[in-house]
Amino acid sequence: MEDISGLFELNRAWASGMRAQDAEFFNKLSQQQAPEYLWIGCSDSRVPANTVVGLLPGDIFVHRNVANVVAHSDMNCLSVLQFAVDVLRVRHIIVCGHYGCSGIQAVLKRQRLGLADNWLRYVRDVEDKHTARLRALVDTEQHARLCELNVIEQVAHVCETSIVRDAWERNQPLSVHGFIYGIQDGILHDLHTTVRHGSEITAQYEVAISALGRRSVDIK
Numbered sequence: 001m002e003d004i005s006g007l008f009e010l011n012r013a014w015a016s017g018m019r020a021q022d023a024e025f026f027n028k029l030s031q032q033q034a035p036e037y038l039w040i041g042c043s044d045s046r047v048p049a050n051t052v053v054g055l056l057p058g059d060i061f062v063h064r065n066v067a068n069v070v071a072h073s074d075m076n077c078l079s080v081l082q083f084a085v086d087v088l089r090v091r092h093i094i095v096c097g098h099y100g101c102s103g104i105q106a107v108l109k110r111q112r113l114g115l116a117d118n119w120l121r122y123v124r125d126v127e128d129k130h131t132a133r134l135r136a137l138v139d140t141e142q143h144a145r146l147c148e149l150n151v152i153e154q155v156a157h158v159c160e161t162s163i164v165r166d167a168w169e170r171n172q173p174l175s176v177h178g179f180i181y182g183i184q185d186g187i188l189h190d191l192h193t194t195v196r197h198g199s200e201i202t203a204q205y206e207v208a209i210s211a212l213g214r215r216s217v218d219i220k
């Protein structure tokens, strides 16, 4: 698309298609949003949150960054998380990674990207933590496994925030999940790291890590 005006044409066609399906769609959405899910995913253009789960505008609150990182000092991510949990009262938080992630690849291959290297240091921390586990694998398996491990670690980070801990403390129903998406087949997988209460964090982390060991890595 050489001319950016094409985007407006696409938008008009999309909005009119939506109105054709439901004349009140935009009117209803303009009143309020009540999403059930917060999605924390990678910025990768191939992993659009609503599209891959077939949900409409209004259904998912979204935060995306390079390599779906949850850093405790990231005011952007924390603000999204706090708004989603305290104001929107989402029921589920999903950290979604994906196979074929360029950020993960840059970390594994020690590629220099620029400023982003500093951001990806968070993923390098995950790699360092699991060096022995990763070293035992061949190249393509290492990539897939680090994509998975990064999700599991970021799920733990979500669970350890004061925002999520406080929600559980006041018995607000809230689950944190780790998913991974296959760019090559469009399929989403559960990494079995679902945490429903602060008391489950350590046990669920162990369940997810041992499930990885039994999972055959067939993703390139």
Ligand code: CO
Binding pocket: 042, 043, 044, 066, 067, 068, 098, 100, 101, 102, 103, 104
């Ligand atoms: Co990515």
